[in-house]
Amino acid sequence: MTREPSDQELMAGLQQRDHQALALLYDRYARSVYSLALHILRDQAAAEDVTQEVFLQLWRQPERYAHERGPLGPWLLRVTRNRAIDLLRRSGRERRPPYADARGVDFHLADPSPGPDEHAWSSTVATRVQAALGELSDTQRQVIELAYFRGLTQREMADVLGLPLGTVKTRVRTALRRLAEILTRDGVWTDVG
Amino acid sequence: MDRRRLTHALASDELPAYALGALDADESAALVEHLAECPFCQADQHRLDELVGLLGTAVPQTSPPPSLREQVLAQAAIEANAGPTGERPTLRLLPGWARAALAAAAALVLILTGAVAVLLYNQWQIRQELDTLRAEQREIASILAQSAWWAPVTAEASQSQPVVGRLYLEEGQAGVLVIDGLSPLGPGQVYQIWLIRADNTRVSAGVFTVDASRRATVLLHAPGTWSAYQGMGITVEPGPAGSPGPTGPRVAGCSLADWQPGGL
Ligand SMILES: [Zn+2]
Numbered sequence: 001m002t003r004e005p006s007d008q009e010l011m012a013g014l015q016q017r018d019h020q021a022l023a024l025l026y027d028r029y030a031r032s033v034y035s036l037a038l039h040i041l042r043d044q045a046a047a048e049d050v051t052q053e054v055f056l057q058l059w060r061q062p063e064r065y066a067h068e069r070g071p072l073g074p075w076l077l078r079v080t081r082n083r084a085i086d087l088l089r090r091s092g093r094e095r096r097p098p099y100a101d102a103r104g105v106d107f108h109l110a111d112p113s114p115g116p117d118e119h120a121w122s123s124t125v126a127t128r129v130q131a132a133l134g135e136l137s138d139t140q141r142q143v144i145e146l147a148y149f150r151g152l153t154q155r156e157m158a159d160v161l162g163l164p165l166g167t168v169k170t171r172v173r174t175a176l177r178r179l180a181e182i183l184t185r186d187g188v189w190t191d192v193g
Numbered sequence: 194m195d196r197r198r199l200t201h202a203l204a205s206d207e208l209p210a211y212a213l214g215a216l217d218a219d220e221s222a223a224l225v226e227h228l229a230e231c232p233f234c235q236a237d238q239h240r241l242d243e244l245v246g247l248l249g250t251a252v253p254q255t256s257p258p259p260s261l262r263e264q265v266l267a268q269a270a271i272e273a274n275a276g277p278t279g280e281r282p283t284l285r286l287l288p289g290w291a292r293a294a295l296a297a298a299a300a301l302v303l304i305l306t307g308a309v310a311v312l313l314y315n316q317w318q319i320r321q322e323l324d325t326l327r328a329e330q331r332e333i334a335s336i337l338a339q340s341a342w343w344a345p346v347t348a349e350a351s352q353s354q355p356v357v358g359r360l361y362l363e364e365g366q367a368g369v370l371v372i373d374g375l376s377p378l379g380p381g382q383v384y385q386i387w388l389i390r391a392d393n394t395r396v397s398a399g400v401f402t403v404d405a406s407r408r409a410t411v412l413l414h415a416p417g418t419w420s421a422y423q424g425m426g427i428t429v430e431p432g433p434a435g436s437p438g439p440t441g442p443r444v445a446g447c448s449l450a451d452w453q454p455g456g457l
Contacts, residue, residue, distance in 0.1 A: 017273050023266055030265075034257035036249040051257055052265050057433060059269045064381050069239050074246025081249050083434050085214060090397060090416075126250035133251055147213040148248055151437065154215045169210065176209035180244050188247065 007072040014062035022059050029073060030055070033080045040084040040149050050087065054080050073125070085151035125188060132182040140175035143168060199227040204234050212241035218387075218395050218438045225440050329412050332367065344447040346372055346425070360447055362419050370411045370425075375403045375444065383432035387439055388415055389424040398425070400435040424448040 005013070005024065013021025033054050038047035054076060058065065065075055133141055146152045146160070154172060158165040199207070204227040210216050211224050228234050346358035358372030375384060383400040390396065398413040415422060426446035430436040 019266065019270060019273065022269050023262075026262055026265060030262065031254060031256050032250060034261075035252050035254045038255055039252035048257060048261050051261060052268070053434075055265045056268055056272075060272065061381055070243040070246070074243045074249075076246070077249030078242055078246035081245065082214065082437065086397070086434050086437050089437060125247060126254075129247050129251045133248075144213070144248070147210075147215040148245070151214065153217055153438075154210055155217055157215070169206075172213065172215060173206055173209045176213065176241065176244065179248075180240065183244065183247065 008067060011062055011065060011067070011072065014059060022055065025058065025072075026055055029076050032073065033076055036077055036080050037084045040081065041088060046087060047084075050080060050084050053083060081148065088151050128183065128186050128188045132179050132186065132188075135182055136175055136178060140171055140178065143171045144175050144179075147172065199223050201227070201231060201234065204228070204231065205237065208234060208237055208241055212238065212245045214437045216438070219393075221438055221440050332412060344425070346370070346427075346445055346447045348374070348445045349443050358445065360425055368413050368415065368419070370409070370413060372403075372411075372427075372445065373408045375407050375409065375427075377403055377405060377407065378429060378432075381432050382429055382441075383435055384409075384427050384444070385430040385435035385439070385441075386411065386413060387426045387428065388422045389426060390421060391423050395426070395439055396422075397435060397437075400430070400432065402432070 005021075007025070007028075010021040010025050010028075014025070030051060034047055034051045037050035038044065041047050041050065057079070058076070065072060069075065133144075136144070142161075143157055146157050147154075152160065154168045155165060157163075157172075158168045161168065204224055207216060207220060207224050211221060216224065228238060344360045344362070346360055358370060358374075360368055360370050362368045370386065378384065383402055385400045386398040387395040388398050396416055398415060399411065401409050401411045403409045424447055426439070426443050428439045428443050429441035430439070431441075
């Protein structure tokens with residue numbers, strides 16, 4: 001068995017319309033993509049649709065992913081998240097949590113339960129990301145969760161949480177900057193690349 | 194448009210919220226302007242985007258059903274066999290979740306040139322697509338025949354091309370946008386329709402593209418009823434799904450004040 005092709009090699013394969021490259025990328029990332037979509041949409045059929053769209057988009061327009069902008073895994077998850085939130089917003093479903101004091105419920109801070117088909121990056125990275133999230137205060141994590149998983153804007157969060165908009169803005173900014181710092185300190189950027 | 198211009202310091206403060214998609218439309222627009230001209234913020238944004246991607250690993254992990262793999266690969270093979278991008282019929286990536294939320298998704302039909310573009314809703318079988326398309330055409334025809342109101346759609350002053358159109362509204366929440374004069378977009382871009390609420394927030398009413406004919410007829414459904422909106426705007430956004438809030442230049446729109454009784 002030869003070594004596994006890199007993401008970059010597989011993306012080059014997609015440009016050449018290499019079907020096998022798509023299959024390998026799917027095997028590498030489908031579980032992460034599906035899990036994130038499912039967590040946001042809480043609907044299996046919708047999560048399957050998002051997963052399919054993410055990979056078919058990669059197949060149709062591989063040039064949309066530019067390597068200079070970072071590694072493929074996080075890029076795919078960002079595309080997945082944006083698409084899932086877009087569907088959530090379009091669906092007109094209630095996005096606000098049913099309780100005003102939502103905290104610490106959305107991010108999974110326990111073991112990442114890696115699966116057999118998983119590329120090494122997601123389980124190592126998940127462990128570090130979870131640890132970093134654990135270093136945030138509850139109120140910091142809460143605003144990240146409301147934005148990330150429910151697609152709430154800062155204004156909507158201020159409304160839901162009964163806080164001044166300025167307070168929410170400060171929390172969002174501080175929380176994400178802090179996460180970036182922690183992950184930089186822990187060297188996660190070099191792990192994913 | 195008279196927006197505040199952001200200083201670098203203010204823009205830098207807003208980048209985390211921007212990466213999370215948590216800014217309001219006007220805030221995003223101002224930030225996008227600054228981003229276009231600030232390499233420091235661009236670099237920062239790339240890093241924050243990556244961080245936002247990484248956060249997506251911190252959820253319980255579940256494998257998708259094995260059948261999904263077959264579906265994705267089969268669909269990719271079909272598209273590969275359909276020939277090079279330029280020759281095959283336009284494929285639109287609209288949410289297949291429309292099954293569950295069709296009323297919220299915009300369907301798109303190009304009919305004015307007589308060429309009907311068959312739209313692929315994701316993994317639906319051809320059969321279902323055709324049924325849906327026929328149903329949409331019936332709905333479009335019915336709205337055009339019976340619409341109680343229409344509003345003239347005009348181009349933004351910045352557009353070099355004349356854009357003309359009408360938005361036909363039915364009682365309730367369905368409507369048809371007929372528009373002519375839009376420029377064909379580059380790959381990876383779509384036109385996105387925004388309905389503007391009384392409080393100036395925007396709701397996406399779907400995405401569409403135009404071909405060389407520059408025309409489109411788009412069926413749309415307003416979340417709620419038309420009375421909840423004061424107008425409509427069209428912006429250019431990254432495709433195929435568009436953006437959660439407007440980020441690109443506004444190319445055309447109409448206002449509630451201009452709505453007039455009458456059909457075609
Ligand atoms: Zn700047």
